[in-house]
Amino acid sequence: MKTFRLSESRGPHSPDVAGFFDPRTFSVQYIVTDPATRKCAIIDPVLDYDEKSGATATRHADELLAYIRDQGLEVQWILDTHPHADHFSAAQYLKDKTGAPTAIGAYVTQVQELWKGIYNWPEFPADGHQWDHLFRAGDAFAIGNLPVRVLYSPGHTLASVTYVVGDAAFVHDTLFQPDFGTARADFPGGDAHQLWRSIQEILSLPDDTRLFTGHDYMPGGREPEWESTVREQKQANKHLAGIQEDAYVRLRNRRDRELPMPKLILHALQVNVRGGRLPEPENNGRRYLKIPLDALEGAAWD
Structure with a gap:
């Protein structure tokens, strides 16, 4: 299985995009580089977690650091597109290693407030600090000389943002590859109408804009893929081509009712709403996750 791919710059204001696929969580991490200055940003890094043993590791984050070192890059930003439900974020680990600042959409405070209630954390500061x-x-900000602008893309979560870096857009879990469709909208705070509108804003970008997704589930057993274009999505996305909003919402809601919750959602959100920080060690030196029972619908009993 090919788990690394480089999408090279097309010229001025176009980044090199290195994608790193994690088969355990079907997630894609990115290193986005300005070829002129060799400055880069990391997007949606994964902290390894094994739910059977409770073990954590930094194998995938260290792979990013090795690439950065080997390519002679300087990390300017560590960016999350949203608080992930299917993997832990390695943002804090990578900040400790590189000194680069972390960032996310300001709308994360809404997600923090929601999950603060689910986890019964009355003292938790839901302020994004x-x-x-x-x-x-x-x-707007920059990666080296590359212009970056931020789109608010709710629907999958309350907090999702898209980073448009020159001719590349990092669309997290709104769109998948055209043969798989679009993201679910049934998480706490999700909404299929909002997701449709977010997708339309992304598809209003120029047709040759490269779109980089947050996951790939390899339908039909194909190799993992995570790059497409606006044109390809408009022409071939199985949930969007030839469909209007009401039909899309019916399709999305029907599909979501058939999906189980991600296996790590209750594990991951308590780490990710803290910016990738694991719980503090208790008096025996161990860290513990808190799993609320009967908090979410979507149990798969069969």
Whole structure:
């Protein structure tokens, strides 16, 4: 299985995009580089977690660090697109290793407030201070000389943002590859109408914009893929081509009723709403996760 792929710059204002696929969680991590300055950003890094043993590791994050070292890159940003439900974020680990600031969309406070209730954390500060910077829709910044702008893309979660870096857009869990469709909208705070509108904003980008997704589930047993274009999505996405909003919402809601919750959602959110920080060790030196019972619908008994 091919788990690394480099999408090379197309010219000025176009980044090199290195994608790293994690088969355990079907997640894609990215290193986005300005070829002119060799400055880069890390997007959606994975901290390894084995739910059977409770073990954590930094194998995938260390793979990113090795690539950065080998390519002579300087990390400017560590970016999350949203608080992930299917893997732990390695943002804090990578900040400790590189000194680069962490960032996420400012809308993460809504997700923190929601999960603060689910985990019964009355003292938890749902203010986003766990990241160094919070971006809002329309904000602009740079990776080296590459312009970056932020789109607010709710629907999959309350907090999802898209980073548009030159001719590349990192669309997290709104769109998947055209042969798989679009993201679910039934997580706490999700909404299929909002997801449709977020997708339409992404598809209003120029047709040749490269789109990089947060996951790939390899339908039909094909090799993992995570890059497409706006044009390809408009023409071939199995949930979008030739469909209007009401039909999409019916399709999305029907599909979501058939899906079990991600196996790590209750494990991961308590780490990811803290910016990738694991729980503090208790008096015996061990860290513990808190799993609320009967908190979510979507149990798969059969």
